Amino acid sequence: MAEMMAKGETADVLFWVGCAGSFDDRAKKITKALVKILNHCNVKFAVLGTEESCTGDPAKRAGNEFTFQMQAMMNIQVLNGYEVKKIVTACPHCFNTLKNEYPELGGNYEVVHHTQLIQDLINTGKLALEGSQTYKGKKITFHDPCYLGRANDVY
Numbered sequence: 001m002a003e004m005m006a007k008g009e010t011a012d013v014l015f016w017v018g019c020a021g022s023f024d025d026r027a028k029k030i031t032k033a034l035v036k037i038l039n040h041c042n043v044k045f046a047v048l049g050t051e052e053s054c055t056g057d058p059a060k061r062a063g064n065e066f067t068f069q070m071q072a073m074m075n076i077q078v079l080n081g082y083e084v085k086k087i088v089t090a091c092p093h094c095f096n097t098l099k100n101e102y103p104e105l106g107g108n109y110e111v112v113h114h115t116q117l118i119q120d121l122i123n124t125g126k127l128a129l130e131g132s133q134t135y136k137g138k139k140i141t142f143h144d145p146c147y148l149g150r151a152n153d154v155y
Contacts, residue, residue, distance in 0.1 A: 001046040001082050011046035013038075013117075014084045016098065018091035019054055030090045034114050041126045045088070051078050055097040069105065072097075076107035090114040096147035113154055 004011055015038070020027035038045050056071030079087075087109050089095050099111035112120075121127035129135075148154040 001048050002051065004046050005082060010083070011044050012086065013043055013045040014079070014082070014087045015045050015047050016055075016087050016089040016091070016094055017047055017052060018089055018094040021090055022052075027090070030114075034088075034090055037118060037121070037127065041121050043121075048078065055094050055101075057093045057097040057101075060097070060101065068101075072102055072105050072107065076102060076105055079107060079109065084109055086110040086112070088112050088114055088117045092147035096151055099152065113148060115148075116154060 001011065001014065015034070017031055018027075021031040022028070053075055054071055055075065056068035059065075059071065060068035087098055089098065089111070090113070092113065095111060095113045098107070098109065102109070118127065122129065
C-alpha cells in the first residue's frame with residue numbers, strides 16, 4: 001500500500017492477509033492462491049505488509065478489551081490514513097472483526113470474505129472455472145468457519 005501511495009496510485013481492494021495467512025503453512029497456500037486469482041482477474045489490490053497488525057480478535061475473545069481496542073485503533077489509523085474503502089480477507093476471524101467490531105471505533109469499510117469476492121468474480125464473468133460443467137446441478141458443501149455462516153449469514 002505504501003508503494004502505491006508513493007506512486008500516487010490507489011488500490012480498489014486492500015487484501016488483509018491476517019496472522020494465519022502470513023505464518024501458517026496451510027493458510028499461506030490460501031494467501032498465494034487468492035493473490036493468483038486477484039492478479040488473473042486484474043483486480044487492483046494492495047497489502048499493508050509490515051504495517052498490518054493483528055486485528056485484536058484473540059485479545060477480545062479472551063476478554064482483554066483494552067488490548068483489542070489498542071490494536072484496533074492502530075489498525076484503523078493505518079487504514080484510514082490510506083483511505084481504504086474495501087477490504088478482502090481469507091480469515092473468518094479477521095473478516096468478522098473488521099466488519100463488525102471496527103465500525104464502533106471509527107473503522108468503516110466494506111469488508112468481504114475471499115469466498116464472496118471469488119463468487120462475485122465468477123458472477124461478473126471475470127473468473128471462469130475449468131471443468132465447471134462437471135459440477136453443474138450438483139450440490140457442493142464447504143466448511144463453515146463459525147464467523148462466516150453462523151455469525152455473518154455468509155453461506
